[in-house]
Amino acid sequence: MDALIVAGKTELVVGRGLPHPILPARSDRERVALVTQPGATHIALEVARQLRDEDLQVEVIGLPDREEAKTLVVAGSVYEALARFGLGRHDTVVGVGGGSVSDLAGFVAGTWLRGVEAAHVPTTLLAAVDAAIGGKTGVNLAGKNLVGVFWHPTRVIVDVTILEDLPTSLRREGLAEALKTGLVGDRELFELLEQEGEEASLEEVVTKAAAVKVRVVGEDERDSGSRAILNFGHTIGHAVEYASPLSHGESVAVGMVAAGRISERRLRFQGLERMSGAIAGLGLPTRVDGLERARVEDLLRHDKKRDSSGMRMVLLRALADPVVEHVEAADLAIGLDAVGL
Ligand SMILES: NC(=O)c1ccc[n+]([C@@H]2O[C@H](COP(=O)([O-])OP(=O)(O)OC[C@H]3O[C@@H](n4cnc5c(N)ncnc54)[C@H](O)[C@@H]3O)[C@@H](O)[C@H]2O)c1
Ligand SMILES: [Zn+2]
Known part of the structure; x- marks a missing residue:
């Protein structure tokens, strides 16, 4: 059974495998732009296959890796791709990847046609417990995240089997943020990580960490306190x-x-x-x-x-x-x- 946390405008679905349907049901959606990065392409192709089975037109747009994706030049090239694809007001941008993808895809979704639906499939633990949740999006200029919008995804889909396959270094990046989240907001999450270490169930870690982030962000959506x-x-x-x-x-x-x-x-x-x-x-x-x-x-x-x-x-x-x-x-x-x- 998938865990479902509803947080303001965002549904967080945590489970093993992708949910059916992947996106929240809506009859007027025709097209989906899947924005992804090199390490997550195989997952994006699987998401694309399933969305096509759900009768949607899908365009896969590849980004450069990591921070290279978070620039206005890359955002511009994604806008051009959306224009060619004909992504309209009722359509959806889905980010499939780590935090650099959710930041860029969320930014593009929040600004294309003054804002279209965004959803994320985080493929790193850091994105699942942190970056994909909370509505902060952005690109870097001289400094990190200097340009951006608050734009909440309608759904964040966490397939834990993807996260279980992560290389150790990427898993630890996410575990550091999950531990931080436990330390400031959930003693049980802290104790789970304290007792189980790297063996802790990622399903439980993600569900608990995301719930804290959702709660904290809900109390202070625009980061003023x-x-x-x-x-x-x-x-x-x-x-x-x-x-x-x-x-x-x-x-x-x-x-x-x-x-x-x-x-x-x-x-x-x-x-x-x-x-x-x-x-x-x-x-x-x-x-x-x-x-x-x-x-x-x-x-x-x-x-x-x-x-x-x-x-x-x-x-x-x-x-x-x-x-x-x-x-x-x-x-x-x-x-x-x-x-x-
Ligand atoms: N918006 C927010 O609230 C928020 C919060 C925290 C971090 N962030 C941002 O998130 C970014 C960092 O995110 P990240 O650590 O997820 O990094 P990332 O998106 O840069 O990805 C890291 C690497 O993992 C690879 N990768 C992705 N999925 C994979 C998979 N399943 N298997 C193997 N490799 C995979 C990618 O190709 C990349 O090389 C930063 O830009 C940071 O600013 C945003
Ligand atoms: Zn951090």
Whole structure:
């Protein structure tokens, strides 16, 4: 039985295999543009086959891989393809791929003809627990995600069998965000990942993590306040990511340990050891050695959340009990110490 979470305008379907029909029922839809990337093409072709069986006209549009997809030039070429295909007001853009696809496909759907239906089939764990949900879309210019729209998909379809086949590195990227989500919003999700590590059922992980994201986003759709808790581990994490060869998920793992240590100092958070144990149990790093601390500090100094006397960061009072707090330079220093910086 597929799990179905209804969140505002989005239905989230989590199951094994694709649902029938794939898209929410609508009689006036004739065409579907499937936007995909190299690593997900085989899945897009399977989705296309099934949609054609459902009597829809389907065009598959391939994007360049990863961040290369998230540019205005690529968006422009997708608009041209939609024009040739004749994608109309009642038709649908479906993104099949990782977060770079849901960001670009969602952006195109939200702007084509001033907005047409979007749906996503996330094929990475990160996209399933995070990127495809919540309505943020966008492309990069000089900085990441500088141009975008909030555009909610009508349906997000998670076929867990796809996620179970992911290479370890991609699976860990998603597990880092799922653990973060548990730490700020669902103690049971945290404990599932703590106890089962990489063996945890992805069906359960996705259902729980997506439910938290849906709840948090529902309370703050346009990211003006409480949605900030989803940035746990990301302030120091982003600085580590820019200054090191670590991936986004690995950097966020290190950032969470640093934020956990700061939480311990400022708020008497007692879960740091369990948190670090869970991170290590997922095959993610809890510290980063050999990095120049001054470089990370410099990046943090330029963080947009920073003011003259310190910065605002998501901290934990307890597991699944986050708070956004003002953090001083001395706290930051202790956080950096804790991860070997
Ligand atoms: N909008 C949001 O709320 C939000 C949230 C988090 C992240 N993001 C964005 O998501 C992007 C990162 O997403 P991502 O990590 O999913 O990366 P991605 O889309 O860049 O994909 C990573 C790699 O995985 C490959 N791939 C995809 N599916 C696969 C599969 N089933 N098997 C094997 N390989 C596969 C891709 O071809 C690519 O090489 C970033 O651009 C980030 O900004 C957006
Ligand atoms: Zn992240």
